[in-house]
Amino acid sequence: MNNSMVHPAQRSGRLAAFHIDLPLLLGLLTLLGFGLVILFSATGQSEAMMKAQIIRLGVALAVMVGIAQVSPQTIRRWAIALFGVGLLMLVAVLLFGYVGKGAQRWLDLGFMKFQPSEIMKLAVPMAVAWFIAADNLPPRIWRLVVGFIMCAVPTLLIAKQPDLGTSLLIAMSGVFVLFLAGMSWRLISVIGVLVSAFAPVMWFFLMHDYQRQRVLTFLNPETDPLGSGYHIIQSKIAIGSGGVDGKGWLQGTQSQLEFLPERHTDFIFAVLSEEFGLIGVILLLAIYFFIIARGLIIASQAQDNFSKLVAGSFTLTFFVYVFVNIGMVSGLLPVVGVPLPLVSYGGTSMVTLMAAFGVLMSVSTHKRMLANV
Amino acid sequence: MLKKRVAMQDIAAETRLFNSRAVVAILVVCLLFTTILINMYNLQVRSYQDYQIRSEGNRIKVLPLAPNRGLISDRNGILLAENKPVFSLELVPEQIDDIQTTLDSLAELIEISDQQQQEFLQQVRHQRRFNSIALKERLDEQEVAVISVNLHRFPGVTVEARLSRHYPFGDLFTHALGYIGKINTDDLRRLDEQGQLANYAASREIGKLGLERYYETELHGTMGFQEVEVNNRGRVIRVLRSVAASSGKNIKLSLDVGLQLTAQQTLSQHRGAIVAMDPRDGAVLAFYSNPSYDPNLFVHGISSTNYNALLHSPDRPLINRATQGIYPPASTIKPLMALLGLETNTVQPDTRVWDPGYFTLPNSDHRFRDWKRGGHGWVDVYSAVAQSCDIYFYDLGIKLGIDRISDYMRQFGFGERTGIDIHEEASANMPSRGWKRARYNQPWYPGDTVPLSIGQSFWTATPLQLALSTAVLVNKGLLPTPHMAAELSSENSSELVDPGLRPSVNVVDEDNWRVITDTMVQTVATLKGTAHPAFKTADFSSGGKTGTAQVVAIAQDAKYDAKSLDERHRDNAMYIGYAPAENPTVVFAVAVENTGGGSSVAAPIGRQLLDYYFSAGVNANE
Numbered sequence: 001m002n003n004s005m006v007h008p009a010q011r012s013g014r015l016a017a018f019h020i021d022l023p024l025l026l027g028l029l030t031l032l033g034f035g036l037v038i039l040f041s042a043t044g045q046s047e048a049m050m051k052a053q054i055i056r057l058g059v060a061l062a063v064m065v066g067i068a069q070v071s072p073q074t075i076r077r078w079a080i081a082l083f084g085v086g087l088l089m090l091v092a093v094l095l096f097g098y099v100g101k102g103a104q105r106w107l108d109l110g111f112m113k114f115q116p117s118e119i120m121k122l123a124v125p126m127a128v129a130w131f132i133a134a135d136n137l138p139p140r141i142w143r144l145v146v147g148f149i150m151c152a153v154p155t156l157l158i159a160k161q162p163d164l165g166t167s168l169l170i171a172m173s174g175v176f177v178l179f180l181a182g183m184s185w186r187l188i189s190v191i192g193v194l195v196s197a198f199a200p201v202m203w204f205f206l207m208h209d210y211q212r213q214r215v216l217t218f219l220n221p222e223t224d225p226l227g228s229g230y231h232i233i234q235s236k237i238a239i240g241s242g243g244v245d246g247k248g249w250l251q252g253t254q255s256q257l258e259f260l261p262e263r264h265t266d267f268i269f270a271v272l273s274e275e276f277g278l279i280g281v282i283l284l285l286a287i288y289f290f291i292i293a294r295g296l297i298i299a300s301q302a303q304d305n306f307s308k309l310v311a312g313s314f315t316l317t318f319f320v321y322v323f324v325n326i327g328m329v330s331g332l333l334p335v336v337g338v339p340l341p342l343v344s345y346g347g348t349s350m351v352t353l354m355a356a357f358g359v360l361m362s363v364s365t366h367k368r369m370l371a372n373v
Numbered sequence: 374m375l376k377k378r379v380a381m382q383d384i385a386a387e388t389r390l391f392n393s394r395a396v397v398a399i400l401v402v403c404l405l406f407t408t409i410l411i412n413m414y415n416l417q418v419r420s421y422q423d424y425q426i427r428s429e430g431n432r433i434k435v436l437p438l439a440p441n442r443g444l445i446s447d448r449n450g451i452l453l454a455e456n457k458p459v460f461s462l463e464l465v466p467e468q469i470d471d472i473q474t475t476l477d478s479l480a481e482l483i484e485i486s487d488q489q490q491q492e493f494l495q496q497v498r499h500q501r502r503f504n505s506i507a508l509k510e511r512l513d514e515q516e517v518a519v520i521s522v523n524l525h526r527f528p529g530v531t532v533e534a535r536l537s538r539h540y541p542f543g544d545l546f547t548h549a550l551g552y553i554g555k556i557n558t559d560d561l562r563r564l565d566e567q568g569q570l571a572n573y574a575a576s577r578e579i580g581k582l583g584l585e586r587y588y589e590t591e592l593h594g595t596m597g598f599q600e601v602e603v604n605n606r607g608r609v610i611r612v613l614r615s616v617a618a619s620s621g622k623n624i625k626l627s628l629d630v631g632l633q634l635t636a637q638q639t640l641s642q643h644r645g646a647i648v649a650m651d652p653r654d655g656a657v658l659a660f661y662s663n664p665s666y667d668p669n670l671f672v673h674g675i676s677s678t679n680y681n682a683l684l685h686s687p688d689r690p691l692i693n694r695a696t697q698g699i700y701p702p703a704s705t706i707k708p709l710m711a712l713l714g715l716e717t718n719t720v721q722p723d724t725r726v727w728d729p730g731y732f733t734l735p736n737s738d739h740r741f742r743d744w745k746r747g748g749h750g751w752v753d754v755y756s757a758v759a760q761s762c763d764i765y766f767y768d769l770g771i772k773l774g775i776d777r778i779s780d781y782m783r784q785f786g787f788g789e790r791t792g793i794d795i796h797e798e799a800s801a802n803m804p805s806r807g808w809k810r811a812r813y814n815q816p817w818y819p820g821d822t823v824p825l826s827i828g829q830s831f832w833t834a835t836p837l838q839l840a841l842s843t844a845v846l847v848n849k850g851l852l853p854t855p856h857m858a859a860e861l862s863s864e865n866s867s868e869l870v871d872p873g874l875r876p877s878v879n880v881v882d883e884d885n886w887r888v889i890t891d892t893m894v895q896t897v898a899t900l901k902g903t904a905h906p907a908f909k910t911a912d913f914s915s916g917g918k919t920g921t922a923q924v925v926a927i928a929q930d931a932k933y934d935a936k937s938l939d940e941r942h943r944d945n946a947m948y949i950g951y952a953p954a955e956n957p958t959v960v961f962a963v964a965v966e967n968t969g970g971g972s973s974v975a976a977p978i979g980r981q982l983l984d985y986y987f988s989a990g991v992n993a994n995e
Contacts, residue, residue: 137387180398182390237431240416240424253432257604278417285406292402296395300388308391316398323405330412 019068019365021298027291028064028342028357032057034287035343041250042264042271043345049264053345060354067358071366072307075359076130079306082119083127083150089116090157097161117166118352120154122359124170125317128177129309137305138182147178164211165324165336172320176313181305215334231261235329239273246277264345266337269329284343292319298364307363314356321353433613434603437575440594441536443621445550445584447630448658448859448991453546454585456536460517461510464493467502468529475527476508482523483516485509503608505531511673538578538672544665545633548693549626549657549857551583551795552668572596575618581671583693584624584857587794591861594621620864627656627859635985636661639978643968645946646694646836649961649982651992652844652951654871655853657793658959658991659982660837662694696791696798696837700964702828703920704761704971705839705949706782708846708889710826711754713781714769715885722888725751728764734771734819741767741823744921758892759902761919763827770826775817778825779805784878785842786852787834792872793855801838804831828920839962843949845878847916847957849886852877890916894954904948907976913987916957917950917979919971943967948975952983958992959983 036053043049067075093116128147132139139147151174158167179188203212217229238254247253252274254260263271272280295315302308321341327333329340339346341353416424445454462479469475476490489509496506512520512532520532538553540546556564556579564570564579573579575596580586597618602610636647640663649659664686670679683691692698714720730748731740743749743763749756757765770778783789788803802808804825806817824830834842837855845852854872861868880886893916896902903919922945946965951957961982963975986992 136383137390180391180394182387182394234431236416237424237427239413240420241428243417243421243425253602254428257432257602257610259431259605273413273417278413281413281417282410285409289402289406293399296399300392300395305387305391312391312395312398316402319402319405323409326409330409330416332408332412 018065019361020065021068021294021361021364024291024294024298024357024361024364027287027294028354031284031287031291031342034284037249038268038272038275038343039264039345041252041275042255042268044256044258045250049345056346056350060351063351064354064358064361067355068361068365070362072302072304072310072359072363073366075126075310075362076133076306079123079126079130083123086116086119086123087154087157089114089119090154092116094157094160115348117154117158117161117163117170118348120158120170121166121173121317121352122355124151124154125173125177125313126310126359128174129181129306129313132177132181133305133309138184139178144178144183144187147174151175159206162208162211164207165338169317169320169324169338173313173317176316177309180299180309180312180316214336217335231267231335232331234259234261235267235270236331238267238270239330242274242277242280244278246273246275246280249275251275266325266335266339266344267329268344269326269340272343273330288319288322292316292322295360298360301367302363303367311360311363314360318353318356432602432604434601434607434609436599436601436609438597438599438616438618439575439577440596440618441620442538442553442578443588443592443594444623445592446623446625447628447633448626449629450625451630453540453542453626453628453630454550455539455541457539458534459510459537460512460532460534461507462512462516462520463505463507463531463533465503465505465529465531466497466500469527472497475530479508479520479527479530482519483509483512501607505533507533540668540672542630542633543667543669545630545637545661546628547583547665547668548662548695548797549583549628549660549795550668551585551587551797552581552671553578553585554581554671555674578672582797583795584626587796588622588624588858588861592621592624595619622861622863624858625860625862626857627651627658628660628857629658629989629991631989632659632982632985632991633661635659635982637663637665639981640965643965643974644688644694645963645965645968646698647961647963647978647982648695648836648840649959649986650840650844650853650855652847652853652957652960654874655841655844655855656859657855657857658986659961660695660857662692662698664688664690666690693795693797694836694964696793696795696835698835698964699799699801699833700836700945700947700966701830701922702787702832702834702839703922703945703947704763704827705918705920705947705962706828706832706834706842707758707761707766708893708918709782709785709842710766710769710773710778711758711892712846712885712889713773713777715754715888716881717773717777719772720754720769722754722885725753726757726762726765726768728752728762730764732764732767732823734823737820739820754888755892755895756901758889758918759895759899761896761903766826767823770822771819773826775804775806775822775825778822779803781878782832782842784850784852785845786838786877787832787842789838791837791841791855793837794858794870798837799835801833801835802831829923836962836964839947839949839964840960843951843960843962846886847890847951847960848874849883850876850878850880890954893918893951897950903972904950904976904979906972907980911980911983913952913983914954915950915952915983916954917948917976919976920947920949921945921969921971922947944969946971946974948979950979950983952986959986 039053040050128150131150132143132147135143151171155167155171158170217232234254238252238260241254250256252271254274255263255271260267260270272284292315295311299308299311299315302311318341321338324333324336324338325340328335328338339349342350441456444452446452466472479485485508493506493508500506517532524530540550555577556573560579564573572595576593580589580592585592595618597616599612600614601612604610632649636659640647644663646662647659648657650657666683715722728743728748728750730743730746733740748764749760749762752762752765756762782803788800790798790800809815809817821830825832841855851874853874856870856872858870860870897904897908897915897917899905904917908915946968948963948971951960961979963978965974968974
């Protein structure tokens with residue numbers, strides 16, 4: 001009988017010793033495995049690219065497990081420092097950054113090129129959570145104001161690179177902290193109105209031509225079928241022609257004959273939709289939903305506010321990535337360069353995401369000490 | 374203690390607060406996931422058909438396959454127009470590491486001009502890397518051999534064969550066959566109007582002239598296609614479905630290579646034309662216009678030097694003299710004039726006319742002269758035709774009047790296109806009162822009728838019309854439609870070309886027709902007959918009529934330089950004939966420009982033609 005009363009972390013046995021949250025791990029491994037299957041098709045069965053992706057996965061998993069060993073308290077102590085370093089790097093990027101694809105996002109550290117905005121994806125919600133959790137919830141107004149400023153500064157720096165998509169996602173991850181912390185609904189409505197009012201300002205003064213073009217193309221892709229509308233049209237053809245059960249793995253004509261652009265990166269969801277059909281889509285969404293639900297459960301069961309806020313914000317940000325990518329590939333949202341998390345080919349963002357899941361695992365598995373208090 | 378209590382209460386409230394926010398969040402997540410699923414349902418289930426079609430449209434391309442053009446042969450099956458493989462040296466850029474090195478090495482093997490290299494390199498820049506691009510076209514046999522032996526040294530280099538039209542007899546059949554050439558914008562417009570454009574998607578050439586043009590639809594055949602899967606750059610990944618092109622119909626002509634060669638040899642250096650046909654069905658046996666030219670020059674696009682030489686040659690080789698050469702028929706129409714005289718009872722076979730060597734109209738002292746000084750004395754219809762007496766016909770013409778002459782001769786095909794199966798045909802002119810009024814705004818004078826009666830002045834005819842009118846004569850009024858194609862055949866069917874005979878001239882008294890053919894036989898067979906010198910040694914019977922047109926060179930030849938004026942003003946020699954005398958199987962017309970008398974030049978050519986015709990048994994099996 002006593003056994004049933006044992007703490008969940010102890011029931012996980014050996015995994016608990018490594019601070020691994022089993023449901024989250026299973027969800028992630030299922031997603032990564034499914035992702036590799038899709039990627040094999042999306043890369044045109046390129047063994048070299050598969051190898052590179054698997055190595056990246058290994059690194060990312062190692063980072064996740066490594067971070068899981070660190071207690072939330074330690075993470076909390078380092079949060080503000082990470083935020084400070086991230087800010088300095090963003091300034092450095094603007095001053096000495098390496099220009100790639102027309103945008104200045106990379107910092108050349110000599111041995112590797114590095115995108116400081118990746119650090120900020122973690123640092124912004126952690127620093128805001130650190131600041132908000134220093135007091136009781138719901139936060140007082142001045143803490144909210146400072147919290148917003150902590151979001152706004154890196155957002156503006158990244159928007160200037162220019163990388164509007166990433167900057168908005170980072171701003172959102174900070175705002176999620178404020179939302180979860182219990183920012184009043186009245187304030188939320190006021191901010192909502194302000195943002196709507198800000199939109200035209202953004203359109204006319206902050207957005208680049210190519211960004212405006214993306215929005216216009218989104219609103220009506222068929223006006224320019226061979227130009228900027230090509231991506232989204234081909235993507236929708238790929239998705240739609242997949243039907244319910246898909247054309248079969250490696251059999252997607254849109255994907256395999258390369259009508260689908262960016263098929264192994266941003267548009268990999270269209271490859272899945274074409275080859276596995278609606279059934280594959282539902283399966284993928286189910287896996288994502290499981291991971292997100294598990295993340296929110298971990299957040300809700302966390303024992304301190306910092307942990308709750310960080311875990312909740314990371315989980316919701318992960319969801320936003322999923323939603324923005326799928327929305328853009330299926331024509332619900334304008335084309336912004338957001339990869340499908342943990343499925344798209346590519347390194348930095350995967351490591352960042354797995355680091356975030358490392359934090360979630362840390363939150364989930366370091367509770368005993370507090371529980372014993 | 375107090376502070377700790379407050380903190381403890383806070384923890385419970387904070388947890389509730391956080392959890393309520395987390396619930397809101399998970400609800401929003403569910404809502405947005407549902408949005409995605411609804412959108413997916415719309416795309417993948419409701420619009421599935423639509424996107425399925427667009428996806429197929431993306432990947433499937435239809436490549437047209439050109440049909441093989443039908444072959445053309447003579448009556449004995451000897452090929453006159455064939456499809457010969459021509460070889461071109463082609464390179465696929467993406468399979469070649471260093472294009473310049475390859476070009477240099479190839480240039481050591483065969484001659485490749487700088488221009489060819491430049492054009493090739495330009496193509497390389499404009500075409501897809503995987504497309505095969507021609508470096509040199511129309512390789513000769515030795516070049517093909519040299520390249521083929523060394524092909525293993527050059528990956529990405531191939532010798533490609535494709536079929537090209539070839540006319541093995543060169544200039545012998547040009548005015549009959551015509552030629553094919555590259556499709557131009559006019560051709561495209563015409564094809565579009567005919568609704569044939571799609572069928573030509575893979576074709577590069579089209580019939581431009583002659584039979585090649587007239588029977589274009591039959592010769593071309595039906596396009597096939599290949600349904601292929603392509604990637605986003607248009608590279609063919611695999612063939613999904615293939616429908617073979619069906620070749621055009623082969624055409625067997627009624628022309629005879631031997632007779633055609635005889636025509637060419639007998640005309641030799643002279644400008645002129647020869648047409649021979651079977652009067653029984655209008656099948657053309659010989660159709661030659663001299664000088665001719667090599668139609669093969671046009672197949673691959675003629676050079677401007679060559680074209681200008683043809684265009685500006687004073688001999689006008691481009692004109693098809695057999696159907697576009699407009700000659701005064703001269704005395705060759707005398708038998709028909711005599712026939713009209715008999716049929717209208719204007720003269721009787723034994724009516725005699727005194728020929729003093731000249732003719733005057735009443736109330737006029739203008740003398741229309743006979744070609745023979747001093748005249749022929751008393752002549753009846755036999756001697757008038759056989760000796761080609763002009764005075765007899767001046768008199769007859771005046772008695773008949775222009776209206777009867779004009780109407781009657783039209784029934785023999787004068788002044789009308791014969792409807793032969795090429796488009797290059799002139800109608801020439803059979804004058805009438807109405808024509809003169811319209812053309813010159815003048816009334817018809819009796820003085821116009823006099824020279825008309827011997828086939829001069831306004832009356833003109835093509836050699837084909839002369840042969841045709843002879844056919845109507847020997848057919849006793851039945852008019853055939855001349856045609857060079859005898860049989861169109863595809864793989865599993867064939868059809869004979871037989872336009873049939875049309876009753877054109879009303880026969881009043883068959884004996885009159887008999888009299889006239891007799892006069893023509895006498896022209897050939899009696900001592901005084903104008904064709905007798907040419908035919909006296911012949912071992913076959915025939916009828917004929919000579920003609921000597923007092924110059925006016927053919928109508929199109931308006932501009933000649935002064936030096937050649939004299940030669941160009943010599944008489945045209947004409948001869949029409951048929952053989953054998955009973956139940957003729959061939960009628961023919963010979964026109965030779967600026968060479969003198971019909972008796973001395975044209976009749977001997979007719980003799981040689983018939984010699985070959987009978988010795989080779991050209992039409993014997995029919």
